[in-house]
Amino acid sequence: MTTLAADKPRAYEVGDRNEFPVIATDIIYEGAAVGVVDGTGYAKPLASGTRFVGFAETQANNATGAAGDINVRVIEEGMAQLSVSGAVMTDVGQPVYATDDDTFVFLPVGGIFIGFVHRFVSSGVVMVEFDAIDYVDPWAHYSVREAITVDKTLDIEDNGKLFVVTVDAKIITLPAVATPVNCTIINGGAFGTVAVNISPAAADKIQGPDLPGTDNKDLINTKATARRGDFAKIATGDASGPLCIELYGTWATEL
Structure with a gap:
């Protein structure tokens, strides 16, 4: 040079x-x-x-x-x-x-x-x-994205997806623990308008940060305080059920 x-x-x-x-x-x-x-x-x-x-x-x-x-x-x-x-x-x-x-x-x-x-x-x-x-798009690492407007049961083909719930009180049902599903579920509604319910299989529990982990109880993004962009990241857990590895917003286990 x-x-x-x-x-x-x-x-x-x-x-x-x-x-x-x-x-x-x-x-x-x-x-x-x-x-x-x-x-x-x-x-x-x-x-x-x-x-x-x-x-x-x-x-x-x-x-x-x-x-x-x-x-x-x-x-x-x-x-x-x-x-x-x-x-x-x-x-x-x-x-x-x-x-x-x-x-x-x-x-x-x-x-x-x-x-x-x-x-x-x-x-x-x-x-x-x-x-x-x-x-950078905060969800850029998800190439497959899907809006949820009706109740939906996830399966093996839903691994790696980003789901956006835009209609109130819709239930996302996770498969039994034998079928791993790793995905992220977002609340797409304006403040206080959309509740998100993530439901485990009847014999499973959703485990995660400060969650009691109770069989057949939903993980709920509480509607009164729900904000657009609240999310739960679901990952494969153990024999007891799936694991929630990250939460944003106010979530609680169904009573």
Whole structure:
């Protein structure tokens, strides 16, 4: 290698802006959430199969152009006021996902991670803090995710899944201890609206941190204090029943 022996002017950039080449025959509108297709590197309005890289600062109209004819300029870090379905005052700190370039939700099933709620503005409207480079989806290690809206009995194929319960008083039944199921179950409801019941097989008990471990008694995320994002991480236990290895929120064993 040869070290410099004279000044060498370079091109520098500062701040939170970036640019990406746009796919062929498409328009990215100002304010749109922008995604990049990892397989090609081209940007498009955020959609399934893309990675969030920021919000479009100005419109990028490539409706009649070939891929890469123009770039879209994005803001990749900052705060944006967004309409998020179901947002309430107690959702500060919650992760936010997008299902397209202008639809934002809390459900981590079928959405692309955007950022975290920074401040409540009004019903369904929040300030979202985003950083496309450094912020990571808190559930990124779960590639298989499922929303639960009806009672569900888990089986061997549910190992490694993330379940999000969005409807009150639904029961998730664990299989007998001979069938190991390792998964995480999240409360997806707003504060005080959804109770989550995790039920062991009749001859099993759910064991875990400060849990009495009683046969055929549910582990319940108490509705009155339940918060969006409360979770229980279930793992294979012993002959007595499954093991709850991590709890977040207020949980209690059925009396």
